[in-house]
Amino acid sequence: MENSRKERITLHIDMDSFYSSVEVRDRPELKGLPVVVGSDPKAGSGRGVASTCSYEARAYGIHSGMAISKAYKLCPDAVYLRVNMKLYKEVSAEIMQTLRIFADRFQQVSVDEAYLDIGESISDYASATLLAKKIKSEVQRLHGLTCSIGVAPNKVIAKIASDFNKPDGLTIVRPEDIQDFLFPMHVSKIPGIGKKTQPILEEMGIETVGQLATCDVQLLIARFGKFGVVMHQLANGIDTREVKEREEVKSVSTEDTFDEDISDPGKIEQVFTELTEKVHTSMMKKRFRYRTVTIKVRFEDFRTYTRARTLNAATTDKEVITKNALILMEEFMGKGRFRLLGVGVTKLEKIDERQTFLSDFY
Structure with missing residues (x-):
């Protein structure tokens, strides 16, 4: 029932002109205007730089990292805004939470970029393309912003691909097209x-x-040392880096993508029972108890949802995971067929080894 991993499929999501796009979203009167986010231009005498700018501003030759004084000379009538990092980080956190639910492995690399490894649950580029389109749609629907996505066999190609057709782009690079x-x-x-x-x-x-x-x-090694080898590999589309979560362990989860979509309640209960067994085994090996049970649901048309239920107290009880997963699943029953189901536990607490030893002893 569970797919074997055939090859890595990596997505690189890059928000389009993030700072300025957030500003325009929150201030609709700025739509269609050249907007530059950065330091104060001071009528052309400012000494800072442009952090980012709208695509309308780029038409004047302005780009991120440009001296703000030069940007002002190129377009003195642009709307110049100071950086509001608190706002951008808040919006970024919301977007990253949306992106996470589509990933087998997730890695945020900046306030407006992330990698998603989807190769565990999706093994063909036709399905990966549909998922990328769904992600773009959800980011637009939920956050009012556009993003560009590259879909490729590894991180470096995916990153290059995401920049290939901006803004609001989607570029697919299959292994044979590298x-x-x-x-x-x-x-x-x-x-x-x-x-x-x-x-x-x-x-x-x-x-x-x-x-x-x-x-x-x-020849490259002679001129650049070890970086010569790296450049040569990247130019040939070789990149062995994996998508890795940079945060400490905050959850234990697993999921299953089906060869054929399912809707039978008995089958669904069986899936959650089997997934719970894997989660519980992993959780106990890592010596955790949990307080929150989560599920992940993906319909046949790639609509993807997560739901969570928090308990009154932390526990290691395996049956409680299955019971709460099925309760959370009731919301989705009868609304379509399922391509993927997942279950996990969060709000983890490390089990005190001394307490475990004493309880076993007595």
Whole structure:
């Protein structure tokens, strides 16, 4: 019943012009205007930089990291706003919570970027494309913002792909399309190749990713040391880094994607019983008790929901997980067929080893 992992499928989600988009969302009168978020331009004498800007401002040549004085000269009539990081972090936290429910593994890398590994529950790019479209739709519906998504076999290609068709873009790079996608690009598209590395590569006659990928790696090592190997691998679309949650363990969960969508109540109860067994075994190995039971539900059309139920006290009781999962599931019964079901426990507490020993002894 549970899918075997065939290959990694990674999504990179990049919010479009995040700071300025949040400002425009909250101040609709700014829609369609060039908006620059950064330091005070002081009528062209400001010394800070533009943190980000709307796409209307980019039409004037303004970009993130540009001196605010230069931005002002390019477009003095733009709307200049100071950075409101508290607001952006609050909106970011809400968006990341939405993104998490679609991921097998999740990694936030900045206030407006995240990687999702979906290869455990989805093994084909047609389904991955549908899921990416659903994510874009949900981000727009729930948060009033657009994002661009790259879908690819690994992190570096997914990141490059998410920037390929901005704003509100979706770019799919299947394993067989890697060379056709990467090789025509300028080498500056490879992460890590910046203002210092790029001129040296150009001196070596390397301007495209394809030229870098086919260059003798020993020549690159001679000029760049170990980074020469890294550049060569990335240019060939090789990236073995996994999507990893950077936070401490806050939950234990598992899920199952079905070969055929299910709706039978008996089958659903069986699934939750089996998933609970896995969660409980993992939780006990890690020496945790829990207070909250969560479920994850994905319908056949990729609508995805999570629900949670918090207990009065922490416990290690396995049957309580199954019981509460089925109670939470009642909301969704009779509303369609299910592609995926998951169960987990959160609000974890570490079991005190001394208490365990004493209870076992007596």
